[in-house]
Amino acid sequence: EPEVTQTPSHQVTQMGQEVILRCVPISNHLYFYWYRQILGQKVEFLVSFYNNEISEKSEIFDDQFSVERPDGSNFTLKIRSTKLEDSAMYFCASSEFWQAGSYEQYFGPGTRLTVT
Amino acid sequence: AQSVTQPDIHITVSEGASLELRCNYSYGATPYLFWYVQSPGQGLQLLLKYFSGDTLVQGIKGFEAEFKRSQSSFNLRKPSVHWSDAAEYFCAVGAKEYGNKLVFGAGTILRVKS
Numbered sequence: 001e002p003e004v005t006q007t008p009s010h011q012v013t014q015m016g017q018e019v020i021l022r023c024v025p026i027s028n029h030l031y032f033y034w035y036r037q038i039l040g041q042k043v044e045f046l047v048s049f050y051n052n053e054i055s056e057k058s059e060i061f062d063d064q065f066s067v068e069r070p071d072g073s074n075f076t077l078k079i080r081s082t083k084l085e086d087s088a089m090y091f092c093a094s095s096e097f098w099q100a101g102s103y104e105q106y107f108g109p110g111t112r113l114t115v116t
Numbered sequence: 117a118q119s120v121t122q123p124d125i126h127i128t129v130s131e132g133a134s135l136e137l138r139c140n141y142s143y144g145a146t147p148y149l150f151w152y153v154q155s156p157g158q159g160l161q162l163l164l165k166y167f168s169g170d171t172l173v174q175g176i177k178g179f180e181a182e183f184k185r186s187q188s189s190f191n192l193r194k195p196s197v198h199w200s201d202a203a204e205y206f207c208a209v210g211a212k213e214y215g216n217k218l219v220f221g222a223g224t225i226l227r228v229k230s
Binding site: 006058 | 215
């Protein structure tokens with residue numbers, strides 16, 4: 001069964017460093033998302049991406065964050081200068097062409113980011 | 117603003133007993149609804165979904181959920197719980213009008229006692 005994959009599973013970085021979290025969405029999916037879950041809190045939407053551009057972003061997704069689809073398979077989240085409060089589990093998700101009525105999002109296993 | 121409430125933080129049931137996890141939402145549009153399950157150290161697995169049509173939907177692992185528009189609820193049920201069902205369960209809501217992003221509830225941790 002196709003699945004979303006994410007690398008690395010755990011990333012430790014120092015405050016102020018740049019990190020790139022990587023995701024490989026399901027191959028025929030067209031919409032890509034990043035969510036995060038701070039320990040003990042809700043899963044929160046960060047950004048959605050379609051047709052090589054951001055379609056929506058939350059207020060969390062400030063100038064320190066960026067997303068990219070560098071090739072036909074990968075989808076990345078970059079945090080330019082990490083802060084302690086960026087420590088969280090980051091989930092990538094993908095979905096099909098939802099205008100056709102397929103709205104479910106499939107999630108990857110997550111990357112746990114620890115900022116020290 | 118859109119919101120999802122899962123009023124039970126923890127629930128403990130005996131193996132073989134029935135289960136109902138509650139989810140209420142507040143949304144300014146016609147919602148589509150999901151239940152996801154997360155086992156420790158794992159990602160979010162889709163259990164079931166509701167977009168339209170029959171308000172009782174079946175999912176994987178023997179779970180079902182019923183959409184009740186009048187109560188703004190989408191409760192998850194299982195007639196007989198297995199020890200392997202112990203996990204955290206998340207209700208999530210989305211709508212085309214809000215760009216397809218999902219809004220999640222806080223989650224309910226299910227413990228199963230033998």
